[in-house]
Amino acid sequence: MKVSVDCDIRESLDKVSSKMRRDYSESLREINLYVGQDNLLARLWEGDGITQMQLADHLKCEPPTVTNMVKSLEQNGFIIRKRDGKDGRVMRIYLTDKGKELEKPVDFKWKQQQEKLLNGISPEERLVLRDLMKRMESNLF
Amino acid sequence: MKVSVDCDIRESLDKVSSKMRRDYSESLREINLYVGQDNLLARLWEGDGITQMQLADHLKCEPPTVTNMVKSLEQNGFIIRKRDGKDGRVMRIYLTDKGKELEKPVDFKWKQQQEKLLNGISPEERLVLRDLMKRMESNLF
DNA sequence: AACATTTATTTAGCACACTAATTAAAATTT
DNA sequence: AAATTTTAATTAGTGTGCTAAATAAATGTT
Numbered sequence: 001m002k003v004s005v006d007c008d009i010r011e012s013l014d015k016v017s018s019k020m021r022r023d024y025s026e027s028l029r030e031i032n033l034y035v036g037q038d039n040l041l042a043r044l045w046e047g048d049g050i051t052q053m054q055l056a057d058h059l060k061c062e063p064p065t066v067t068n069m070v071k072s073l074e075q076n077g078f079i080i081r082k083r084d085g086k087d088g089r090v091m092r093i094y095l096t097d098k099g100k101e102l103e104k105p106v107d108f109k110w111k112q113q114q115e116k117l118l119n120g121i122s123p124e125e126r127l128v129l130r131d132l133m134k135r136m137e138s139n140l141f
Numbered sequence: 142m143k144v145s146v147d148c149d150i151r152e153s154l155d156k157v158s159s160k161m162r163r164d165y166s167e168s169l170r171e172i173n174l175y176v177g178q179d180n181l182l183a184r185l186w187e188g189d190g191i192t193q194m195q196l197a198d199h200l201k202c203e204p205p206t207v208t209n210m211v212k213s214l215e216q217n218g219f220i221i222r223k224r225d226g227k228d229g230r231v232m233r234i235y236l237t238d239k240g241k242e243l244e245k246p247v248d249f250k251w252k253q254q255q256e257k258l259l260n261g262i263s264p265e266e267r268l269v270l271r272d273l274m275k276r277m278e279s280n281l282f
Numbered sequence: 283a284a285c286a287t288t289t290a291t292t293t294a295g296c297a298c299a300c301t302a303a304t305t306a307a308a309a310t311t312t
Numbered sequence: 313a314a315a316t317t318t319t320a321a322t323t324a325g326t327g328t329g330c331t332a333a334a335t336a337a338a339t340g341t342t
């Protein structure tokens with residue numbers, strides 16, 4: 001099969017993204033986190049007590065995904081869920097001390113992962129890349 | 142949380158890749174294929190009768206993934222599996238007529254997906270992008 | 283020839299996302 | 313006030329990959 005430039009990019013994107021995800025997943029396992037949970041925690045480090053709907057919105061994922069992440073994080077003692085006093089439908093998510101302690105190690109792993117991915121790519125090139133990514137993103141959404 | 146340029150790129154890559162995959166998956170469902178199976182078939186269109194190990198190598202995936210894809214493709218009548226006459230361990234994969242007929246529609250969907258992703262990005266920019274992708278790829282592998 | 287190792291494939295089970303359908307509470311309409 | 317609609321969360325089940333362990337055939341060693 002002839003591989004055009006365009007095709008190359010699509011496949012390359014897929015390959016880079018899935019490899020990155022797998023590497024990062026392995027790295028996060030060292031601190032008992034799964035991929036996706038780091039982003040959820042990052043939102044809580046900005047301020048906790050928000051609802052699952054707000055988390056789904058922020059993470060651009062679906063409610064069942066939040067349900068599962070939150071369940072896992074609670075079982076591991078990183079967060080607790082409390083039902084809202086005024087609205088009996090909503091659950092509010094709070095960090096435990098154990099959850100708060102994860103901020104530094106996650107930040108480190110994030111930076112480590114970024115540097116691995118972008119190694120040898122200059123700041124100017126990174127800007128170009130970010131621009132292209134944003135344009136592809138708007139093509140899809 | 143402060144979002145650095147680097148972090149932006151990592152997240153954007155993830156987002157673009159997963160959205161692309163979902164869109165493409167939906168498109169492939171119209172011709173009774175799942176994501177990944179198109180690449181397996183593409184290899185067979187170049188020449189069939191190869192083994193599952195060769196497919197795993199080519200697709201850069203693990204043997205169990207090939208087992209599952211091949212099982213599904215066989216159930217849908219796109220391929221048949223035949224045990225090798227000389228080596229009783231290996232299965233050789235052959236296209237059926239139904240499988241051969243998929244080449245054109247898959248090619249069409251591929252091009253459609255590429256054009257959607259790269260819409261508004263000039264040929265020069267595509268070259269830059271491809272170069273950057275390749276460099277990120279070599280950073281990871 | 284018997285035993286051990288390697289190789290190809292399969293099975294079992296997990297991670298992480300999704301959609302569709304369900305439950306339960308709140309808000310709106312009549 | 314009762315009935316309907318909306319909203320938040322959950323459950324059930326699927327897709328697409330993975331790893332670890334099992335099976336079964338071939339090859340290598342003694």
